Amino acid sequence: MARARQARAEITRQAILNGAAIAFDGTGFGGTSLSDVVKHAGVTKGALYFHFPSKEVLARTLMEEQFQVFRDVPSFETPGLQTVIDLTHRMAHGLRTDVRIRASIRLVIEFGSFTNPDPTPYDSWIDICHGCLTPAQERGDILPAIDVHGLATLLVGSFTGIQVTSHVRTGRDDLRTRIVDLWTLLLPGIVPTARLPRFDPAGSPACRAEIALPVPDPQAVPAG
Structure with missing residues (x-):
């Protein structure tokens, strides 16, 4: 009986998170009411x-959803640069489908922008990337002169700007292409x-x- 109640409660909780996601995705925090x-x-x-005792608690619970794309990183035997590349593609895919x-x-x-900015999610992304890039540099996959924490910070900022620009310009239709562009241009400057x-x-x-996702045609002319 108790297990059945717990299952029903979890179904309700997930329904609330799904409904909140639809509302917040459409009108943002300020434009969404609990109704x-x-x-x-x-x-x-x-x-x-x-x-959820308040709209802010509900919003902050949803904010943790983004880290689902990073859930497997701790189990990787040898996280590295390709891990970070893959994470950006998984996040881009999630933005388009979830x-x-x-x-x-x-x-x-x-x-995290202008009113009482909260850097916590950005710092978490940076820490995750840093944790992958450090062993990559130790293996010789990243140039020794590179500050990997600075690189992690740059990547998080770059991805944030790219996905916002893609959202505004194309509804994120070109987000995967833009992520490929980012890495194509960046890798020669950081990798031996x-x-x-x-x-x-x-x-x-994998x-x-x-x-x-398909492999982009290297002969194709980039869109935009």
């Missing part, structure tokens, strides 16, 4: 308050020439298979 969340979630306000990740990123940008063939700006075969 909007209730409407999209198909639950009562009482059920919403049982799981409303909860889109809402999460929109909330991060809103919470002899090691460049080890890294695929379009994502590793990454492409996981998110069902």
Whole structure:
């Protein structure tokens, strides 16, 4: 009986998060009311308050969704530069296909911009990238003169700007192409020439298979 109640409670909680994601993705934190969340979630306000005592708690719970794309990093035996490349592609894919990740990123940008900015999500991204880039440099995959923490910070800032620009210009239709461009242009400046063939700006075969992405045609003229 208790297990059944817990299962029903978790179903309700996920319905609330899904409804909140739809609302926040569409109108942002300031433009979304709890009534909007209730409407999209198909639950009562009482059920919403049982799981989430405020709109901010609900928003911050959703903001954690973005880190689902990083969930496997701690289990990697040899995280490195290709790991970071793949993570950017997985995040780009999530932004295009998962409303909860889109809402999460929109909330991060809103919470982390001008009014009482919160750098915590950005710092978490930087730490994850740094944790992959440090062993990569130790293996000789990144030039020894590179400050890998600075590189991690640059990558997080670059991805944030690229995805926002892609969202505004094309509704993120060109986001994968822009991520490939980022790595194609960046890798020669951070990787020893002899090691460049080890890294695929379009994502590793395993990454492409996981998110069902084709390999870009190297002869194709980049869009835009």
